[in-house]
Amino acid sequence: MYPRYLTVVAEFFARPGLEDELRRELLALVEPTRGEHGCVQYDLHEEQGRPGHFLFYENWTSRAELDAHARSPHIERLFSLIDTLVSEPPRILMFDRIG
């Protein structure tokens, strides 16, 4: 049976000059998040030709586990810093995988 994961696509746009700092903060989330219960995939990307535009692609087995992730210390740290690092609000969308 094909699992119907909950997918999150989260985009962050660095404030000019803070690309490296935002990249470092986002990379620091990868390993602790992959160790969380219910995390199936958590990959970080940077757009070609647009340094500082980052995108997480995330698959979770349930909404409860995603909600627990949002309360994790590493995510709380990021959100305490994020306003200083980004040039516009993050674009965070939730999807159902359909195929």
Added chain:
Amino acid sequence: MYPRYLTVVAEFFARPGLEDELRRELLALVEPTRGEHGCVQYDLHEEQGRPGHFLFYENWTSRAELDAHARSPHIERLFSLIDTLVSEPPRILMFDRIG
């Protein structure tokens, strides 16, 4: 060694009333594309609470293989139809996976 895939994120926004037709056309791409050389991941999603907003998440082993995919009969078919099915231009971005 962690592979540095080429990632594509492609979003499509259905013209109102044509959500089902666009969904059918996009779902039809999944199996033939997964069989293409160099395709590591090709998953289709629909936004929660916004039917008709679709997102492909794609990983490819090389640019040459992605270019071959763009010339495949199933993608040519989609792009011959797409203007009638969408309400705005597709948002298709290329990323490097960094973590």
